Amino acid sequence: MTRTRAWLQLLAGVAILLVLAWRLGTGAFADGLRLVDGRAILAALAIGLLTTAFSVWRWWLVARRLGLPLPPGTALADYYQALFLNAVLPAGVLGDAHRAVHHGRRAGDLGRGVRAVVLERAGGQAVLVAAGVLVLLAHPALAGAVVGDPGRGLGAAAAVLAVLAAVAAVCAWRGLIAAKWPRWHGAVATVAADTRRGLLARNTWPGVLVLSAGALLGYLALFLVAARTAGATAPAGRLLPLMLLALLAMALPLNVGGWGPREAFSAVAFGAAGLGAEQGLTTAVIYGVLTFVAALPGAAVLVFRRRSALTAGAAEDGQVVGERAH
Numbered sequence: 001m002t003r004t005r006a007w008l009q010l011l012a013g014v015a016i017l018l019v020l021a022w023r024l025g026t027g028a029f030a031d032g033l034r035l036v037d038g039r040a041i042l043a044a045l046a047i048g049l050l051t052t053a054f055s056v057w058r059w060w061l062v063a064r065r066l067g068l069p070l071p072p073g074t075a076l077a078d079y080y081q082a083l084f085l086n087a088v089l090p091a092g093v094l095g096d097a098h099r100a101v102h103h104g105r106r107a108g109d110l111g112r113g114v115r116a117v118v119l120e121r122a123g124g125q126a127v128l129v130a131a132g133v134l135v136l137l138a139h140p141a142l143a144g145a146v147v148g149d150p151g152r153g154l155g156a157a158a159a160v161l162a163v164l165a166a167v168a169a170v171c172a173w174r175g176l177i178a179a180k181w182p183r184w185h186g187a188v189a190t191v192a193a194d195t196r197r198g199l200l201a202r203n204t205w206p207g208v209l210v211l212s213a214g215a216l217l218g219y220l221a222l223f224l225v226a227a228r229t230a231g232a233t234a235p236a237g238r239l240l241p242l243m244l245l246a247l248l249a250m251a252l253p254l255n256v257g258g259w260g261p262r263e264a265f266s267a268v269a270f271g272a273a274g275l276g277a278e279q280g281l282t283t284a285v286i287y288g289v290l291t292f293v294a295a296l297p298g299a300a301v302l303v304f305r306r307r308s309a310l311t312a313g314a315a316e317d318g319q320v321v322g323e324r325a326h
Helices: 002-024 027-034 038-065 072-088 094-107 110-138 140-148 154-198 205-229 236-249 261-272 277-325
Strands: none
Touching: 027 277, 038 072, 038 110, 038 154, 038 205, 038 277, 072 094, 072 277, 094 110, 110 140, 110 154, 110 205, 110 236, 205 236, 205 277, 236 261, 236 277, 261 277
């Protein structure tokens, strides 16, 4: 079921991108790659460092409340590596899964290490969803345009794919729960206890809220850089609700390394706001490129750790050979 769901997510993300290319052409995608310049790259690296620091701090706070050690330097390296893996692998969450397992094994409690990452991510998503709901309530016409989008059909296509992905996920979870309910019954109580202590406690949730809001502001700032790079001249106050809606769309479980719903909803939202669907798509493509740039330090972490592991392995092999020679 898990493999089937992963393939459905991948195919849905690819389908959204194909619909966009069919409806709006490939020019917006090409512009999104062509317009990225040195200033945008430097801004992406700087903003990426800031948002990653906020996220690492949030992870450290949750892990500490759960009684898990998490050195800040190691946490920063782990988070950057996870961001890079999320960007280059399908589904956009495999890096976080690796981060959770790695931390759990290092801390000596795999289950709690995984729950610390899940709770940390849940705190950030909760703030994003709350902000998105406020935007939709403040701009009901925009919400209607995204769902309907009668002119181009992009919002309808994205909505249909989202419903299909949600149905597939529910079916998969129902089958999984039915098969493993005896074991899951006890796990639910453990998860609830860790949630109360690691996320909802009075000395935890205010920090998680502030750090998540700071990270969200960083994402919006990077989206604004992408919009300006794409040539959007509208005031920031007019662009930010559209950008927040695009970020909310990224939470849909049908992306390809983050690509798919973000581009569709950006095109629809910009078109509904009178800014042009093509410019919305170009902005989203540039944002995708800049988020990849912001995650590139994770590639350096991955390479460094790989080389260190190979060096340590070679040294160990050499020591074994030397001992045998004696």
